[in-house]
Amino acid sequence: MISKKDVEHVALLGRLKLNEEEKEIYTKQLNDILEHAEKLQKLDTKDVTPTAHVLPVKNVFREDEVGDHLPNEKATANAPEKEGNYVKVPKIM
Amino acid sequence: MSLYQKTAHELHQLLINKEVSAEEITNSVFNRINDVEEKTKAYITLTKEQALEKARNVDEKIAAGEKVPPLAGIPIAIKDNICTNGVKTTCASNILYNFVPPYNATVMERLNGENVVITGKTNMDEFAMGSSTENSGFHTTKNPWDLERVPGGSSGGSAAAVAADQCIAALGSDTGGSIRQPAAFCGVVGMKPTYGAVSRYGLVAFASSLDQIGPFTKDVTDCAMMLNAICGHDPLDSTSVKNDVSDYTKFLQNDVKGLKIGVPKEYMTEDLDPKMRKVIEDAVVKLSNLGAVVEEASLPHTEYALPAYYLLAPAEASSNLARYDGVRYGYRNVDADDILEMFMKSRSEGFGSEVKRRIMLGTYSLSAGYYDEYYNKALKVRTLIRNDFNKAFEKYDLLLSPTTPSTAFKIGENTDDPVQMYLEDIFTLSVNLAGIPGMSLPCGFVDGMPVGLQLMGKPFSEGTMLRAAYTFEQNTEYNRQRPAL
């Protein structure tokens, strides 16, 4: 069972600010979904290898050759706040 | 018949015979958009100016006697989660309400290489999370067959645009059925290719191990033409595969004799709407009569696909969507005092509730102490589901099922219960978990709403699927019916 406290913790990890009502709703809905997922626990998967990739692809590389850069004005064109060449953010501490 | 009603292959013939110009085609489509967009709300952004410029460009080439590619001058719509250089790409999310990519997705580069005309960017569920477009941050797209009903999702805008003749073909993306389900709901052809067949570079990620771009078309021939344009290895996508099919239209043969088709019994349960069942059974009879060998098959772990999917996809999404933080692009809450508050407020105000729900769910299933119970368990179940398909494909060339458990539902019908909404994807998401190709093609109607027939194949057997679909299409009339708008 996910508690409201779990929901608060997860919201902080995911950087989401939830109001009280949302916390209640998500607590209930996440429990519903995870209850549905409990079904998986019935399956014995002790000797099953997890599938992280569906295709047997390995060793995909790029050569170490410099390509085109975005010019600064393009790289920062979408930034909500800028100063000079930089992207500006509120204080960190 | 108006130009906008035609297929890409028909228009190509008219173009190269110089019977019509690309500009005429484009104008025809934009006139149609003008007439019906109000009703369907299929688009987020229209790019008429660039479209006409491109069309004139194609006309010049044709006039100069240049041989143009099959899709040259064909108006195509793009789902708004595929990055288009210089054209706003929002993922139907307020958090990206003003994002203009400074680069093109690989599929866009490929389409540009074909001299395709881009009509605009289509509506979708926010970040492709949903099955109805009701999760769009901007508006809900209506099903052209019944404006009270959803077009399906998440690529609902693309499906509706094709069904309503607001473009000739469209691109969508499919993570758990997001091409096939709306294709079924809107009565058009939709294909999710094999994972790795189409580059994901520039497709805004939802669940990276499941996402795949694919086409919506008015018929199977156009589907093959679209695959020709978008499939192929891309060095910018590590999961892209070298596959040597040079021309998918070669598979367009009106012949299924000897083709072995399995119908997984887990997809034809008691719960299935009897009217739907009837339509699918008729399709099976049709294919048998045409010479295919159709038998009952089994995918025993089918019931575990949905819970596995709803652990894996949100987990990947929770990480993929972390970058929307108000720093480099998109929405920022400017009143926040510090960075933590800025992150929290921007994200809470920018994302809709379904996206937040999935971020919460995914974050939880990855968090300390739950990884093995949830995420890793789901990866193992994924192996079992793949094994089911591998086994079935030892016996069958293709598997067949309904694309959806029911036809398009009413707007607002499923919005309060996420689990009920998730059940909409129950027949489509195994294909994503297994990484195999799947397509939906029109196979009949229930109460006036289109029904989709799903074909599933082994990895890189798109050709076989096209052959079966083409044969079915040549011997039925379903794809020629269009909604009255």
Added chain:
Amino acid sequence: MAQWEAVVGLEVHVELKTNTKIFCNSSTEFGGDPNTHVCPVCMGLPGVLPVLNKKVLEYAVKAGLALNCEIAPFSKFDRKNYYYPDLPKNYQISQYDLPIAEHGYLDIEAEKENKRIGITRVHMEEDAGKLVHQGTIMTTPYSLVDYNRTGVPLIEIVSEPDMRTAEEARAYLEKLKAIIQYTGVSDCKMEEGSLRCDVNISVRPTGETEFGTKAEIKNMNSFKALQKALEYEIERQIDVLEDGGTIVQETRTWDEEKGVTVSMRSKEEAHDYRYFPDPDLVPVVMEDEWVEEIKGSLPELPDDRKKRYIEAYGLSEYDATVLTMAKEMSDYFEEVLEYFPQPKIVSNWMMGDLTGLLNASQVEIENCRVSPTQLAELLKLIDKGTISGKIAKSVLEEMVATGKDPAKIVEEKGLVQISDQGELEKIIEEVIVSNPKSVEDYNNGKKQAIGFLVGQTMKATKGKANPGMVNKLLKEKLDQ
């Protein structure tokens, strides 16, 4: 009172010297204008995908082999999820449970003892961007972000908690730096940030086998800072425990000015990185053949070189250690030897005068204005008797200052040694005439008085007289 021992482990980040970033083809070049060495991939724009730079993998394997690690036949990349404004995707692509190299070691000498320090793992990851503040991060009203460094390839080298003193930790880091530098995969410049080091440290009563609660220390930008920070922190922890207190598991930062470690404000959440395999990257499979090929490309490493210097060149253990500690020093030595193959003489000059002059002007050997060939030329001038050793010292001083060729300095200043017997005899006669007292002393058996006369002769020639000849001629004259 109980005896305490410290338990120290290091996590070292090394920037790899590739042309391009780890997952895109943006340049890694240092010092570009802010946000100009970027592309959609390293800016973390929506829709982009990473593709591994092959050179990064080869360099990581090379470093792993140089550190005596086993190379993983199957390795993968994972996402480490956390929010920080210099991390564009808000996850860092790293390696979690299957790093590229594991189970290595390196040998150090500290407190005159040899000791083997285990290396737990070496893994590849991407660097974050740079934050620019007004003043400090604590006081700045806002920050500015530069993504040029985002995605620069790093390897993280994690040691076993095998070190027991600050000196051992320093020796470990120095040795690690030397080995990595020798492989050529990194510059390892602590001042420029291409070598960064975090320390985990705890203390426990001597003889105890359980570990105490550890603190992590960051922000040490030199070997000296590492040693000082550790000495401070060991004392601090012992004091806390002896006063009956407990150690808090926390991250502390080294305040260089005050010479103390300071607790960094504890975050409001526990770290939960939610590692999972990155679905955008495919596994790395290292076939034996490829590993062998990379092994074959490894240059001679410091331990082997040191051994060669002792055995083949007859250098002392100390000299061999110092010469091989930094690759630049050793490479310089080797190059001088190519032109002047007398290892002991070269070693003496490098360890003595050259190092002294460089230290005095705070110049690193790699920035020294005297090229190895120029030093060799200087040594040849001594060898041929063109100048004396003493003159050579002042010539070297000028070479270090100006970078001029030794022959040119000698010529310009007329420093060619006087070895002409007639000329010397003339000068010696003058010296004898003007120093009757010393001559008398000598004749009365005070043989050391000759030293004064030699000195006077050298003085009269401004040091240019061939000292051997002066000695010989003086003796002959006096003994007549």
